Amino acid sequence: MLSSPPPSSAYEAYLSKRENLIREERSLRRDQRPQIRHVSAIEAKADEIVRRIRGEEAKVLWGNHGAGSADLLFPGMGFLTAKETILKSKIFRIIETMPKGALLHAHLDAIVDHRRLLRFALTVGAPHMHIRVGKALNHSNLHTLIPEFRAFAVDDDPSPEASVLSVTEESGYVPMTWVPLHVARENFRLGGFEDGEAVRDKRFKQHGRSDGEELFDAWVLAALQIHPSEAYETMNTVDKIWEKFRSCFGVTRGLFGYEPVYREYLREVFEGCVKDGISYVELRVNFYSRTMVRAGGIDDFSHREWMLAFREVLADFKKDLEKKGRGGDFAGARVIYTTLRDISVEDMDWYLDDCLQLKKEFPEEIIGFDMVGQEDQGEPLLFFAEQLVRFQERVAQEGLYLPFIFHAGETLGDGDSTDTNVIDAIVLGTKRIGHGFSIAKHPFLMKMCREKDILIEVCPVSNEILRLTSSMPMHPLPAMLNSGVPVALCCDDPAIFGNLGISFDFYQVLVASEISGLTTLGTMAMDSILFSELPNNQKDRALREWEKRWAAFVEEIVRGTN
């Protein structure tokens, strides 16, 4: 048996080689490069503190509790099941107060908590908002039927034949007829329950009663969100979960697409941003519907009027902030014009033209073009490439600046048309890439993004719930960070997923890694502003504002006053 000699020079050489390799590898990361962002001594201390708490919580909050425990807890586990534990986390509390920079990837019609959306529909939406269902509801079909909403003019009773003011079988509802929303909600009686019998579907809260507004709300909300049993059990594939996901947007449309609700909703978006420490937002707005219903009930509120309303609500909101002396908290909001990707070439021409017209009238607000919808099922970028290239020529001819900011690679495909969208997006000159999930398969393309300063809008919680990955530890984000690609964290569709704001996404990323720390999050927050489409002077101001708040934030952590 070997004795123990003193460390040999071969061993010392080994340690030295090892250290150099680690340093060289990590030197590509943006959070390790002083020329990208200077990390103060206080921030380094705060980073240590956060790592320590993270390590403790990994055992205390996420450790499996007791031998043979049935718990399958771990940091970064499936968000829908993890959420209630995350809310108990000290790390999460810290992240909530973090100035998180800009939100660069979020779909307007899926940002606000659906309970608020329903409330708007019942208040400013009344009495115009109506509801209908495919069948009269009873307690056994409740979980299979989803509502549809639409606003009508008051003197235009859409369903004069309706002799009931409820959507339930017990009240004699005639299927597919429109009932005023608030009335349907007040009169929501299913009957047929024994006293105390609860609705069986686990997506609804347990109700001792068989009726009432609480059950109505639960039923509506279940149609607007994804439940853990759907993502993790019954619909546990990309295609299946997208059926539910698409359905949520369908249900939202009638509620969201009514001007008074839309205005309240917009304001709520801005308030939600400020509350979560988001200082600027670029919203994906889906212009596929050519109109929404205007206040009073006529369905002819045009895209131009959507944008005028957007401008008004934003201006009011900023004015209110200024009054409170908090003008520096919010650098504003802008719009990325999007339409669906499963449309014809002719229809795409209409939307490209519409986008250009809106850009001319709203040059400050409209800052990009994109396509949305399930990437695997819709057309790939190549399908529209000819028009997109012509569009770019036209934009340039008109002396405008309107970049593409494409979704690309939100897929598990390898070498199929969706995976190849990443290549097309880059060749089409996209400023940023939405999701870019599959780019992690392509180190060559990640290197291009690093060199061309193309930021990836990573949506961790979305990717997990939509079944591209099963948990954060499996998410390919580390490959992007280790390639030096600029990354911003985004929530995508928090109303449907429950990850309101971007604190949850920041949290999931932080706890699933031991390289990533507070500095990593800070770098991504800074990059989200740096790689935004803010005009240069506003961008500088937003960056300086963020740096001020960040310095105060890390100081509070070190002082323990956080």
Place this chain on the structure above:
Amino acid sequence: MLSSPPPSSAYEAYLSKRENLIREERSLRRDQRPQIRHVSAIEAKADEIVRRIRGEEAKVLWGNHGAGSADLLFPGMGFLTAKETILKSKIFRIIETMPKGALLHAHLDAIVDHRRLLRFALTVGAPHMHIRVGKALNHSNLHTLIPEFRAFAVDDDPSPEASVLSVTEESGYVPMTWVPLHVARENFRLGGFEDGEAVRDKRFKQHGRSDGEELFDAWVLAALQIHPSEAYETMNTVDKIWEKFRSCFGVTRGLFGYEPVYREYLREVFEGCVKDGISYVELRVNFYSRTMVRAGGIDDFSHREWMLAFREVLADFKKDLEKKGRGGDFAGARVIYTTLRDISVEDMDWYLDDCLQLKKEFPEEIIGFDMVGQEDQGEPLLFFAEQLVRFQERVAQEGLYLPFIFHAGETLGDGDSTDTNVIDAIVLGTKRIGHGFSIAKHPFLMKMCREKDILIEVCPVSNEILRLTSSMPMHPLPAMLNSGVPVALCCDDPAIFGNLGISFDFYQVLVASEISGLTTLGTMAMDSILFSELPNNQKDRALREWEKRWAAFVEEIVRGTN
């Protein structure tokens, strides 16, 4: 609205730029480089045919059957649930006949179908093989108790006090006493069942009867394998599934570690390779136990004698192949000496020394050193680095060649000690990397592996069942292939996972990608031989033999005679 002008030169420029980018990106892949391997016109045709069948089967075999179907089928889905569908696949039939090159990553004591292992224990293992259990079995505790096996000398009745010849409560079994295996199996009566009542645990086959050899076998096999309900439900995390995984090895040990069984087992390993079109194998052999039980029952069969038996069984097998004129089918087998990684530095010294002694006596057979056990729970390479460096110096001083062939990165960790094993393995000069799962997070390190010709032994089915990934489409293999890293596909522990041979691993990889095709598999098969530790002359011969068989294989596909 825009009219439709003829394609502009901007669009043509786009298409050209796009094509160049795709070509440039793919030029890194080994399966796209003619200097790595020439692809004949016949192979290109065969590749097309296979892609077509793959596309058809994606719809017919793996498509969700009918709207609202509860099926969650897709190509590359969880193997344990997919297996029975895979067996119906024409693609799988084709892969079975494919000459797949070398198997470079498989643990000897987890290669052979456990039903065969049990059969050996009952035949050549009788009457020495004994069984014991922690409690007397009945129909309600059956699913919670696992057996332990050991061989004893016949005249050394290990449990003279045992007055029963069964391990069941009904027969009055005294817990922890040893019962001869074949006798325990014949007398396996649980009692307490109504006629027709089945054992409830879904891991056991349904039995109309409450007793008998069939139920005994089912109970033993459940302790030796991972059941889908374990991987995908009750133990669906890396740590939890490793508890079951480790337990399987513990149960195997007593059966495998008896010389007559060991000899039959070895032969079965070689036969299984040839049957699955594997022409050469480098086996991870775990030398942690310092002896096994020799024929007759004394526990002093040394490592040296393990290797002598290995040499004998292999020589006999090759001679039998030669007699059938099939000598060219099998280039032989070699051994990678492994021990556990959760041991002390002093113990590691013993094993390193033992490894060196075995190398001196069996220079042809012993071709590498490695550590095994759950990487996350054991010590990282850094912990043993000093000794490993000294070992390398000693090997060199003795004029020997004995490379490291380390497991590294079999983890979801990011920047933790297990993830960093990849760096240490490379700095320690590893010839190949076992699993290397987390290297996909490290494009910089993948580039090093490409430049240094370090092959990654990828074990797709293993990675999925052990919960590093949920399905093949999520597996990071494409990142490695797109980085030009040499890859070989391996089964790891087929006895426990059910992926006997390497056809299942080849299959899962092929169906989860649209870039990868027959040529990709062929390149990996060739690389498995190229990057093996065969001496040069034998390697050349093995490569030529493989190329001959491959040419015949692709021709059969094109002729439709496959």
